[in-house]
Amino acid sequence: AQKVTQAQTEISVVEKEDVTLDCVYETRDTTYYLFWYKQPPSGELVFLIRRNSFDEQNEISGRYSWNFQKSTSSFNFTITASQVVDSAVYFCALSPPTGTASKLTFGTGTRLQVTL
Amino acid sequence: GAVVSQHPSRVICKSGTSVKIECRSLDFQATTMFWYRQFPKQSLMLMATSNEGSKATYEQGVEKDKFLINHASLTLSTLTVTSAHPEDSSFYICSAPPYADTQYFGPGTRLTVL
Numbered sequence A: 001a002q003k004v005t006q007a008q009t010e011i012s013v014v015e016k017e018d019v020t021l022d023c024v025y026e027t028r029d030t031t032y033y034l035f036w037y038k039q040p041p042s043g044e045l046v047f048l049i050r051r052n053s054f055d056e057q058n059e060i061s062g063r064y065s066w067n068f069q070k071s072t073s074s075f076n077f078t079i080t081a082s083q084v085v086d087s088a089v090y091f092c093a094l095s096p097p098t099g100t101a102s103k104l105t106f107g108t109g110t111r112l113q114v115t116l
Numbered sequence B: 001g002a003v004v005s006q007h008p009s010r011v012i013c014k015s016g017t018s019v020k021i022e023c024r025s026l027d028f029q030a031t032t033m034f035w036y037r038q039f040p041k042q043s044l045m046l047m048a049t050s051n052e053g054s055k056a057t058y059e060q061g062v063e064k065d066k067f068l069i070n071h072a073s074l075t076l077s078t079l080t081v082t083s084a085h086p087e088d089s090s091f092y093i094c095s096a097p098p099y100a101d102t103q104y105f106g107p108g109t110r111l112t113v114l
Helices: none
Strands: A003-005 A010-014 A019-021 A024-026 A033-039 A046-052 A059-061 A064-069 A074-079 A088-095 A110-115 B004-007 B010-013 B019-025 B032-038 B044-051 B067-073 B076-081 B090-099 B102-105 B109-113
Touching: A003 A088, A010 A019, A019 A110, A024 A074, A033 A074, A033 B102, A046 A059, A046 A064, A046 B102, A074 A088, B004 B090, B010 B019, B019 B032, B019 B090, B019 B109, B032 B067, B032 B076, B044 B067, B044 B076, B076 B090
Parallel strands: A010 A110, B010 B109
Antiparallel strands: A003 A024, A019 A074, A033 A046, A033 A088, A059 A064, A064 A074, A088 A110, B004 B019, B019 B076, B032 B044, B032 B090, B067 B076, B090 B102, B090 B109
């Protein structure tokens, strides 16, 4: 069985602060994919990143960065210099690779509130 | 980029009526689509996998006779909530993979059953 845990239910920061969202996963699969999605108040899920379990390199995209640690089964997401527009619910998700479409197992989400 | 649309975005209906929600992949074909349900301030729960040209696969605990899924073409899947009741009120989201092992999500449909 697969499980994703996002222990932080809500985080509040002041604009320009850095913030890290934690994600810990459980799976028996030897290969898998990890994802982060952003859900703004409008409700639409926005794809942020997909990471293959073979690739443990950290990734940076603008103000976003991801730290994948296979040894601790974690895939944490850091927003640098947060902005009000970053306010949203962020979901971490896990799927087994099948070569086609795979079911996603979502964490419970972390609600990020960025204030001025 | 890959886009998934849903229609309607919001629907209010009376208890006992049926509601159809459409999910379309706009610039790619999808033999498989997924339907999720999200209650307020909760995570997304997979309801079923929609397979083009064949029966949908439902997750445990999801009533297939209540949530009818039809995947009639490579770009369209529909979810029909039959005889809706207030407890069916929720946010329904579909997703489709533009390429292997990645899903793009529709904007969601908020269903309110009075």
